[in-house]
Amino acid sequence: xxxxxxxxxxxxxxxxxxxxxxxxxxxxxxxxxxxxxxxxxxxxxxxxxxxxxxxxxxxxxxxxxxxxxxxxxxxxxxxxxxxxxxxxxxxxxxxxxxxxxxxxxxxxxxxxxxxxxxxxxxxxxxxxxxxxxxxxxxxxxxxxxxxxxxxxxxxxxxxxxxxxxxxxxxxxxxxxxxxxxxxxxxxxxxxxxxxxxxxxxxxxxxxxxxxxxxxxxxxxxxxxxxxxxxxxxxxxxxxxxxxxxxxxxxxxxxxxxxxxxxxxxxxxxxxxxxxxxxxxxxxxxxxxxxxxxxxxxxxxxxxxxxxxxxxxxxxxxxxxxxxxxxxxxxxxxx
Numbered sequence: 192x193x194x195x196x197x198x199x200x201x202x203x204x205x206x207x208x209x210x211x212x213x214x215x216x217x218x219x220x221x222x223x224x225x226x227x228x229x230x231x232x233x234x235x236x237x238x239x240x241x242x243x244x245x246x247x248x249x250x251x252x253x254x255x256x257x258x259x260x261x262x263x264x265x266x267x268x269x270x271x272x273x274x275x276x277x278x279x280x281x282x283x284x285x286x287x288x289x290x291x292x293x294x295x296x297x298x299x300x301x302x303x304x305x306x307x308x309x310x311x312x313x314x315x316x317x318x319x320x321x322x323x324x325x326x327x328x329x330x331x332x333x334x335x336x337x338x339x340x341x342x343x344x345x346x347x348x349x350x351x352x353x354x355x356x357x358x359x360x361x362x363x364x365x366x367x368x369x370x371x372x373x374x375x376x377x378x379x380x381x382x383x384x385x386x387x388x389x390x391x392x393x394x395x396x397x398x399x400x401x402x403x404x405x406x407x408x409x410x411x412x413x414x415x416x417x418x419x420x421x422x423x424x425x426x427x428x429x430x431x432x433x434x435x436x437x438x439x440x441x442x443x444x445x446x447x448x449x450x451x452x453x454x455x456x457x458x459x460x461x462x463x464x465x466x467x468x469x470x471x472x473x474x475x476x477x478x479x480x481x482x483x484x485x486x487x488x489x490x491x492x493x494x495x496x497x498x499x500x501x502x503x504x505x506x507x508x509x510x511x512x513x514x515x516x517x518x519x520x521x522x523x524x525x
Contacts, residue, residue: 197282199315200240200518203306204231204511205292206338206345207371207481209428209473210405210412211435214392216349221334222356223349224392225405228412229338231345231511232371233364237303238517239288241311247283254288270305270332271312277328278316286312292506301385305332306339306514314516322513326357329514334389342513344416346409364510367419368486372470374496375504376452377478385476394443401434421485425464425471428483432473439476450478455499463495 206229214224250268252259259267271284286308290300309329313320320328322341330337331353338345341360344367350356392398408431415424439446453474460472460482470484470492484492489507496503 197244197315197317198240198242198518199311199516200238201307201310201314201514202236202238202517203303203310203336203339203514204233204236205300205303206231206335206511207473207483208335208338208475209416209424209483210409210431211475212334212347213389213435213438213476214398214402215334215389218390220353220356221330221389222351222353223334223347224398225402226349226409227335227338227347228361228409228416229335229345229347230369230371231339231342231364231513232373232508233511234508235290235292235303235506235511237288237290237300237307239286239304239307239311240518241308241315242285243280243282243312243315244285245282247285250283250286252286252288255290266332267308270308273328273331274309274312274316274318278313278318280316284312284315301333302335302339305329305336308332309336310340310514310516314519323357323359325514326359327353330356333386335385340514343510346413360513361413362416364512367416367510369510370484370486370489371508372482372484372489372492372496373506373508374456374480374482375506376450376456376480376500376502378504388439388442388446388476391442391444391446392438395438395441397434397441398438401438404434421469425469425483428473429461429471436474446476448474448477452500452503453478453480456480456482456496456503459495459499463492468492468495 208229210228212223212227216222252264306329326337326340337358343364344362346361347358411427457472473481
């Protein structure tokens with residue numbers, strides 16, 4: 192590689208898991224204890240530019256306009272080391288990443304970040320990986336990033352090795368007009384990051400039971416999506432979310448991600464559904480509530496959320512596409 196930068200940019204969407212990933216069988220490879228199902232979120236995205244440059248002494252990371260040090264940079268460098276080995280290069284990288292949604296708040300920011308990073312860094316290094324290979328690579332940076340590589344509705348297989356733990360689309364973005372009306376009740380950084388929670392999941396007495404029933408819930412959720420069966424979808428999605436948070440609350444030390452307003456939103460959604468509104472809830476590792484609804488009911492869900500509290504910030508997304516290169520090295524003039 193010459194002394195001039197080799198640069199590429201990529202965009203990826205966060206995803207919301209309908210059947211959750213929580214806990215690993217291998218923390219180093221981030222092999223999940225069970226498979227999962229998710230939907231990419233079209234209006235939320237991370238854009239990342241990676242420039243490989245032999246003149247750099249260390250990797251650098253600028254996140255939403257701020258130069259990063261410490262743990263965020265270390266995590267990026269660790270992932271770049273994997274890509275350096277794949278590409279047989281020694282160069283360090285400048286990474287510039289921007290997201291249009293709160294990061295570290297339980298909205299799968301690391302999923303979008305590592306999906307975009309993996310795609311941009313490999314393309315800038317001259318690597319052409321298949322979607323399956325890219326999904327497995329992104330998983331090494333953040334488990335749920337594997338699901339942000341394919342588009343639409345996605346299933347991630349837990350697998351037994353690095354190569355067979357990957358995600359693929361099970362339905363396209365236009366298969367079912369579901370909308371995630373995201374109620375952001377607390378936009379700040381959560382106190383315990385997901386990667387720490389995954390490592391303590393096994394300390395909960397409930398984790399083994401959650402994993403044992405995961406295959407059945409995946410089958411139910413997949414069938415509900417393919418058949419566009421919202422009542423069946425709502426039942427399994429809420430049940431799976433509650434199971435994951437029950438594991439979190441009974442881990443050692445316990446993790447309580449719900450805020451008082453989270454519970455208010457969840458209880459209201461169940462009441463609204465009883466009154467005929469097609470909406471259900473799910474929460475990732477954070478207090479913010481993803482209100483999943485049929486597209487034509489989204490405006491009513493949004494209006495009702497606004498009546499619960501004037502502090503709720505609302506974002507709305509339909510099914511999002513795959514991670515994609517937005518600036519290719521072939522287009523960049525050295």
